[in-house]
Amino acid sequence: MDALALEAKGAKTESAPAPAASKPRPKPPKKPKRIVYFEVEIVDAKTKDKLLLLDKVEPTATILDIKSMFHKSNQRWYPARQSLSLDPKAKSLKDEDVLQQLPVGTTATFYFKDLGAQIAWGTVFLLECAGPLFIYLMFYFRLPFIYAPKYDFTTSKHWVVHIACICHSFHYAKRILETLFVHRFSNTTMPLRNIFKNCSYYWCSAAWMAYYINHPLYTPPYYGEQQVKTALAIFLFCQLGNFSIHLALRDLKPAGCKMKKIPYPTKNPFTWIFAVVSCPNYTYELGSWLGFTVMTQCVPVAFFTIVAFIQMTIWAKGKHRSYLKEFRDYPSLRSPILPFIL
Amino acid sequence: MSAPAMGTSKMAHSDSSHRKKKGPGALATAYLVIYNVVMTAGWLVIAVGLVRAYLARGSYHGLYYSIEKPLKFFQTGALLEILHCAVGIVPSSVVLTGFQVMSRVFLTWAVTHSVREVQSEDSVLLFVVAWTITEIIRYSFYTFSLLNHLPYLIKWARYTFFIVLYPMGVTGELLTIYSALPYVQKTGLYSITLPNKYNFSFDYHTFLIITMISYIPLFPQLYFHMIRQRKKVLGHVEEYSKVE
Numbered sequence: 001m002d003a004l005a006l007e008a009k010g011a012k013t014e015s016a017p018a019p020a021a022s023k024p025r026p027k028p029p030k031k032p033k034r035i036v037y038f039e040v041e042i043v044d045a046k047t048k049d050k051l052l053l054l055d056k057v058e059p060t061a062t063i064l065d066i067k068s069m070f071h072k073s074n075q076r077w078y079p080a081r082q083s084l085s086l087d088p089k090a091k092s093l094k095d096e097d098v099l100q101q102l103p104v105g106t107t108a109t110f111y112f113k114d115l116g117a118q119i120a121w122g123t124v125f126l127l128e129c130a131g132p133l134f135i136y137l138m139f140y141f142r143l144p145f146i147y148a149p150k151y152d153f154t155t156s157k158h159w160v161v162h163i164a165c166i167c168h169s170f171h172y173a174k175r176i177l178e179t180l181f182v183h184r185f186s187n188t189t190m191p192l193r194n195i196f197k198n199c200s201y202y203w204c205s206a207a208w209m210a211y212y213i214n215h216p217l218y219t220p221p222y223y224g225e226q227q228v229k230t231a232l233a234i235f236l237f238c239q240l241g242n243f244s245i246h247l248a249l250r251d252l253k254p255a256g257c258k259m260k261k262i263p264y265p266t267k268n269p270f271t272w273i274f275a276v277v278s279c280p281n282y283t284y285e286l287g288s289w290l291g292f293t294v295m296t297q298c299v300p301v302a303f304f305t306i307v308a309f310i311q312m313t314i315w316a317k318g319k320h321r322s323y324l325k326e327f328r329d330y331p332s333l334r335s336p337i338l339p340f341i342l
Numbered sequence: 343m344s345a346p347a348m349g350t351s352k353m354a355h356s357d358s359s360h361r362k363k364k365g366p367g368a369l370a371t372a373y374l375v376i377y378n379v380v381m382t383a384g385w386l387v388i389a390v391g392l393v394r395a396y397l398a399r400g401s402y403h404g405l406y407y408s409i410e411k412p413l414k415f416f417q418t419g420a421l422l423e424i425l426h427c428a429v430g431i432v433p434s435s436v437v438l439t440g441f442q443v444m445s446r447v448f449l450t451w452a453v454t455h456s457v458r459e460v461q462s463e464d465s466v467l468l469f470v471v472a473w474t475i476t477e478i479i480r481y482s483f484y485t486f487s488l489l490n491h492l493p494y495l496i497k498w499a500r501y502t503f504f505i506v507l508y509p510m511g512v513t514g515e516l517l518t519i520y521s522a523l524p525y526v527q528k529t530g531l532y533s534i535t536l537p538n539k540y541n542f543s544f545d546y547h548t549f550l551i552i553t554m555i556s557y558i559p560l561f562p563q564l565y566f567h568m569i570r571q572r573k574k575v576l577g578h579v580e581e582y583s584k585v586e
Contacts, residue, residue: 212543217536299542 038099038106042070045088045111059100063093066110080189083113118189125179127199132206133172139210140165151216158220160228164213164296167235168206171288174239182246205307208300221297228295235291242284244270249281262327275331276339278323279316283337286312313337370431375488377422382481384416389474406454406466413470416477417450442564446473449515453550456531457522465521469514472507479503501572508568512561519550526550 038061040054052073057066067079083092086104088111099108140161144152156162212218221227248271252261265274273280289305316336323330335342366374388409395408406413424440426432432439454466483500486492525531532546 212536212541215536215541218541219537219539222539297539297541299540 036106038104038108040066040099041107041109042066042084042112043109045085045113051112057099059098061099062095063097063099064095066099067095070112077112077114078118080118081115083115084110085113087111115191117192119192119195120189121185122179122183124190124195124198125183126176127195128202129172129175129179131199131203133169133176135203135206136165136168136172136210139207139214142214142216146211147216154216156214156216156218158218160220160295161214161218163228163232164292167232167292167295168210171239171292174243178243178246182250184250205300205304209296209298209304212298212300213296219297221295227297231291231293231295233291235288235295238284238287238291241270241273242281242288244268245273245281245284248274260326262323262330273339274334276333276335278320278334278336279312282312282316283339286337313342366431371488374426374431375485377426378481378485378488381416381419382478382485384412384419385474385477385481388412388416388470389478392471392474402467403464404462406461406470409470410461414450414455417446417473421447445515448553449518452532453519453522457525459525460518460522463518463521465514465517467514469511469518472511472514475503476507476511498576501568501576504568508565512557516554516557519554523547523550 036059037055038057038059040057041050042052042054043050052070054066054069057069063084064079067082067084070082071078079095085092086102086109090111092113093102093110102108139146142151142154221231248266248268249263251266252263263274265272270284271280273283277283286305286309289301289308293301293305313336320334320336391409391412392405395405396402399405420443423432423443424436427434427436427439449469454461460466479496479499483492483496486496527547530546532544534542534544536543
């Protein structure tokens with residue numbers, strides 16, 4: 001029946017007078033909506049072996065729920081270790097994805113990949129930062145077997161060496177405290193094998209820098225006190241800026257909230273850089289290391305700063321790209337890490 | 343709502359991947375052909391130089407001096423390969439290419455050129471011969487591939503000769519570095535000592551030892567990678583010949 005015919009029919013029924021004697025008919029009881037349950041099959045992405053068949057899965061179930069069900073039948077693979085996708089070569093599905101919203105029929109096949117042993121991001125951060133903190137102090141106190149025996153437990157005659165130790169220790173102590181009390185990690189875990197790569201990079205770099213800064217034959221900066229004081233001011237300014245940005249980013253999303261927002265400058269002047277940069281935490285971090293490089297006038301520190309800059313630029317560009325993708329109204333003036341440059 | 347969006351993204355993805363699979367442009371291809379022809383010719387010059395010097399002397403000792411200049415020139419010319427990968431006209435890994443090219447350039451300049459005493463060593467000839475044969479095959483393989491006329495013989499040689507040439511080259515390289523060690527230690531070549539205003543020291547002797555040690559994990563990885571490549575490229579062709 002077309003729309004016009006329906007309208008005419010409706011008009012007829014409205015104009016007809018209702019019979020006075022007719023009793024109001026009782027409404028029939030509402031039929032409970034029939035839930036269409038899903039049948040979920042989990043298949044190994046490599047071997048194509050069937051690992052599990054879940055026959056009555058609610059349509060509102062999330063990927064995390066399915067992972068938990070899979071974990072019950074296979075204790076070895078806890079949810080964080082699992083990667084489920086709709087195709088062996090496709091991207092992993094997010095934990096919050098809902099079954100009925102996925103492009104699958106009532107029989108869904110998920111391809112499972114073992115991500116390997118996982119470790120919490122917080123733990124990784126703590127290990128990454130605790131290592132350099134202690135390693136640097138080992139060189140600072142000149143423990144035996146590092147330098148010649150006559151230098152064991154001696155201290156440097158250059159005051160810049162002591163300032164450098166305070167700055168380095170402060171930086172990593174700050175990072176540890178931020179990991180414990182400030183950061184909110186969007187990804188809960190990372191592969192355990194990555195910890196060796198990450199830690200060896202930070203720990204070896206710290207050892208390499210500390211060896212030369214605390215060396216008995218260390219030469220203080222060329223321009224002396226002026227160079228050290230200027231560099232120290234830059235370092236402290238950037239550390240404060242970095243902390244301010246981390247607080248601003250923390251306040252942007254409440255605990256447990258997954259919704260992303262565009263970060264904007266706040267009343268804190270250190271956050272005003274948000275007007276021109278997408279990742280000012282990296283900008284300030286770079287500034288800190290530049291300050292430390294100038295302060296110590298040490299090639300290994302400069303090398304570490306360059307490598308850190310390259311790595312942070314890659315991260316910042318990725319973050320900037322995801323902001324542009326996610327928010328249509330994202331400020332066009334912003335650059336990933338260096339204002340108007342990069 | 344989500345299904346059409348997924349479809350479009352899939353389309354875009356497949357489109358971009360299709361675009362990626364396309365080879366370099368006409369200009370880039372022309373340049374690469376010229377580059378590979380020049381490099382093939384260069385390494386042929388080195389090969390001819392080696393043969394002529396051997397026939398003239400009647401001995402293989404000290405043949406390095408007869409091909410020193412072209413070897414340095416064409417081995418340094420390989421640095422452009424890293425640039426090709428970085429620019430994207432060659433679809434190889436920048437890191438892997440960089441590592442392989444830099445190790446050879448390092449051996450040419452920082453070891454053989456810098457430590458004159460090792461130039462008369464037989465180990466130098468060992469890696470020079472291995473490099474020469476490898477590079478003639480490799481560059482001619484690239485040239486013919488770019489022209490879409492790859493003779494099976496060159497393809498087969500590319501994925502077979504390395505089985506002998508690769509270990510031979512590595513042995514020569516390691517022996518050359520090893521024979522350079524005493525001279526480097528004695529002269530303090532390329533070493534920087536503290537104190538200095540840059541607060542940095544570098545011991546070239548230790549660096550060479552670390553370089554030698556690094557061959558232990560790296561050589562098998564590259565070697566077996568090549569063997570896997572050989573199976574992939576030549577495997578099915580050999581199966582057909584068996585059937586016939």
